[in-house]
Amino acid sequence: MEMNIRLTNQINMVGACINVANSTDYKSTWTGNEPADFTTDIASLQTGYVSVTAKAALADGATGGAGDAKAQAEAALEDAAYLLTRALVTHFKKTNNLDQLGKVDLTKSEIVQLRQQDLLDKTIAIRDLAAATQAEPGAAGRGVNAARIATLTAAITAFTNVMNNPRGQIVNRSTLLKEVDTDTAGLMQQVADMDDLVLQFDGTDAGKRFIEAWKRARIIVDIGGGHSNGNTPTPTPAPATTPKP
Numbered sequence: 001m002e003m004n005i006r007l008t009n010q011i012n013m014v015g016a017c018i019n020v021a022n023s024t025d026y027k028s029t030w031t032g033n034e035p036a037d038f039t040t041d042i043a044s045l046q047t048g049y050v051s052v053t054a055k056a057a058l059a060d061g062a063t064g065g066a067g068d069a070k071a072q073a074e075a076a077l078e079d080a081a082y083l084l085t086r087a088l089v090t091h092f093k094k095t096n097n098l099d100q101l102g103k104v105d106l107t108k109s110e111i112v113q114l115r116q117q118d119l120l121d122k123t124i125a126i127r128d129l130a131a132a133t134q135a136e137p138g139a140a141g142r143g144v145n146a147a148r149i150a151t152l153t154a155a156i157t158a159f160t161n162v163m164n165n166p167r168g169q170i171v172n173r174s175t176l177l178k179e180v181d182t183d184t185a186g187l188m189q190q191v192a193d194m195d196d197l198v199l200q201f202d203g204t205d206a207g208k209r210f211i212e213a214w215k216r217a218r219i220i221v222d223i224g225g226g227h228s229n230g231n232t233p234t235p236t237p238a239p240a241t242t243p244k245p
Helices: 005-022 037-094 098-104 108-112 116-133 146-162 165-201 205-217
Strands: none
Touching: 005 037, 005 165, 005 205, 037 098, 037 108, 037 116, 037 146, 037 165, 098 116, 116 146, 165 205
16 A cells, blocks of 8 residues: 555645745745734644654555565575575485485475465474484585574574564554545645635735745646655745746
8 A cells, every 4th residue: 555646746735835834935924914823724734744744754664674674584584495405305315215305305486486384384394304314424414404404493583573574564554544644634624724814915915925826836736656765755835926026
């Protein structure tokens, strides 16, 4: 579940409105002036914007790290298991132990294709068989040794520790994105309510320029992509209108 384009555009629009209001061109227009509610509302809007963009950033980071950690641990486990498996295959062929050979004669692709619980069960079985075999004559020289068993054991432990993390992280991310959706809807309502306040600054030329800049910032521009790169949207303020001499 990624941040969709609609939410990204809406968040950018809110940020643009905040930037316009706080710009040196327009801040003096409303600071200390009526309607006073605008001062309170812009502060509230900014607080909400900071909160929603922070949640969006947390959501982006929620699955990436855990997913990467799991992928790395899984690859390390597959590699360690494959090396020890082939060492066992060599040993059992040399000793003509066809029964044990049939248990471990796996290709790398067969190991990689195992689902995570099956992978864990299979690699534990390989490790245990290697531990029981390492003392046999010639086994260590064929790679069935304490070092390779220890490597596989460490890989099993590492994979077990992260195996279920991504699922929990995805749930967390989904929850955060739902909150972002709800919070953004609230910000959109706040901005809509502030539109009426902004119109009341029409008593001066500066106020009229502020009204026009606010209206431009309120236009939601389709950025053409989702919020999936891990960066908080950076709002672009509407350009100030240069007063005619």
